[in-house]
Amino acid sequence: MSPHKEHNPNCCCRRIRGHGRRMTPARHAVLDALSERGEHLTAEEVFRSAARRYPNLGLATVYRTLELLTELGMVSRFDTGDDKARYEFADPTGAKGHHHHLVCTSCRKIIDYKDFIKEETELLRSTEEGLSRKYGFKINSHVIQFYGVCRECGG
Amino acid sequence: MSPHKEHNPNCCCRRIRGHGRRMTPARHAVLDALSERGEHLTAEEVFRSAARRYPNLGLATVYRTLELLTELGMVSRFDTGDDKARYEFADPTGAKGHHHHLVCTSCRKIIDYKDFIKEETELLRSTEEGLSRKYGFKINSHVIQFYGVCRECGG
């Protein structure tokens, strides 16, 4: 009944409550949907999935919940060029791990790229550090996306 | 009268015509605006700037032109999380050079980051190559963005 537990056992609720917010069935349904359905989901997809469990759910609530989770750093939101925001759990240390995206500009397919090797990770880390120093920026997250044409589309 | 010349002398028009498209004052105005106003412009900003020179210009034409230029690879389009597409010349070899963006999630300021050193460039290149091989993806472009809080906003 709580498949999102696997993501951060009893952490989601706690983190939500910790900010003076309340835990509700609607939010639970959204968390479940995010957990079950995997990566790069649109709000609409989250809504359809979550509404199966909690039919009374409204689309606006899904948007509100996704916004809240994003603010709390539990979810990351990104664009892939098709004018729909995408959401997924932001769990760099979780089962899914930190990853980036390959976007096919032809069929819009998104492939998760998790093969960053040690040097790459290290480079990113030091780059972020350098940017931080040079521009006085406190960097919280980054987005790396590759655009191209996938095998099936003739890449 | 043709400030965008500096970007790729007599290249823009040629490239547009080369695809069976026509060179028009409206498109010229958009090219000029992109050239004058610099990086990460919204369609609205391009419109306002271009309309100063060519008052008859319509917003839809700006969108159409930006779409065309993007298709031709002359302009790159990207998002920074505020639900407005941004456009700028895509001239990795030009004066401005290839760069990435630092986005302040507080004041929405965008800082261009052009300090990729040789190793970084090399790493990106080999990463793209590896992705290409592994997934059969033909990679055409990539987006790297860092999100955080700028100095002025308390970074």
Place this chain on the structure above:
DNA sequence: ATATAATTGAGAACGATTCTCAATAACTAT
């Protein structure tokens, strides 16, 4: 100069997202 097809401007239409508001329900202090 002419013909042909691309391009245009204006406004309507679209779609993702946000807002409004009265009703509901989670949490807190009792």
Place this chain on the structure above:
DNA sequence: ATAGTTATTGAGAATCGTTCTCAATTATAT
């Protein structure tokens, strides 16, 4: 447990960036 306070909700309207429609215009090849 209970009641009170206040966040949250669902539904639909509203917003706003972007795209579409269409008749009029105009760049280009001949």
